[in-house]
Amino acid sequence: MRKNVKYILTVIVLALILTTVLLVGRFAGRIPMNAPGTVGNTAGNLNNAGLFCESDGIVYFSNPLDNASLYSMTPDEQEITKLGNSSVRNILAGGKYLYYFQAAASGEGGLGYLRTRSSFNRCLKSGKNITSMTTDVVVTGQLVDNYLYLLTAGDPTPVFFKLKIDQSDKVILAEYPINPACAEDGVIYYNGTQSNHYLYALDTANGDTVSEVWAGNIWYPYLIENYVYYLDVANDYRLCRYDYHQNVIEVLTEDRVDCFNVGGGYIYYQCNSSSAPALKMMRTDGSEAATVAQGNYTNINMTSRYVYFQEYGVENSLYHCPLGSSSYSTFGY
Secondary structure, rough: OHHHHHHHHHOOOOOOHHHHHHHHHHOOOOOOOOOOOEOEEEEEEEEOOEEEEEEEEEEEEEHHHOOOOOEEOOOOOOOOOOEEEEEEEEEEEOEEEEEEEOOOOOOOOOOOOOOOOOOOEEEEEEOOOOEEEOOOOOEEEEEOEEEEEEEEOOOOEEEEEEEEEOOOOOOOEEEOOOOOOOOEOOOEEEEEEOOOOOOEEOOOOOOOOOOOOEEEEEEEEEEEEEEEEEEEEEHOOOOEEEOOOOEEEEEOOOOEEEEEEEEOEEEEEEEEEEOOOOOEEEOOOOOOOEEEEEOEEEEEEEOOOOEEEEEOOOOOOOOOEEEOOOOOOOOOO
16 A cells, blocks of 8 residues: 555656756746837847947947957946857847847868858857847848837848747748848838838837838938938938928938947037048037047947947057047947
């Protein structure tokens, strides 16, 4: 009798242990969903290659001084830590995870050479537990709540699709370019690329329905407060802003602009000029314009404390200046 009881108890205990292990394994592999309103990065950063991303008091960045590897630091540039070895861009953050595009390794293979392929990855904010979400070549992407909206190079045409952060529910939304960089409150705002360059809204909370917002002729829209900042395609890509509450357009500069970023009450932009190209800054209303650096610069990224940029054509360059300042220096550590 005692043997039977002992045997039954042993079976019960083993069954409980097995059930616990299965449940722990199941939930350990589950990706927690993000809080409503989650957006992976700013439109300004993503339209400048997404090399910097600030989240929960930490700045994650692609370090051009170390083969574009993933790093982290505090907003005041302290506690600089290397998180990975692969070259990255289009960095996004949401919950306890980072998402980024990993560029394929180039050069000849050989002893000691680790060949990597391009992929869009998810990892913990520590840089650990890397998971490849897709091996498509991602041109640009954004995180909106619990979905990645990705524009890929495609073959033979570009493909725009969404993919849930747990890698489920992949849906192709368009087979032409849609730039998802500008997102707010579950809505992606983008300029048309087919028959016009109007401003459109893709409502991610309502079946990814698309509606026309404004019949402008724009590129790189960036919504901040009551304004849409954009490049005016019809007028040599000058920088303007549109007050969509008052239905008023303001011209911020007559310069032809290659790239720009907006934050903290300031705009930084690259003036395209054959005789006097320069990185410039001004207030968001176009006032207090100043030249930051003479020459050609690109990839203007912003955090809450600094503006970062690179010299055009020099991949291992990186400069920074305090946000709101026109004084810059080489980034070093």
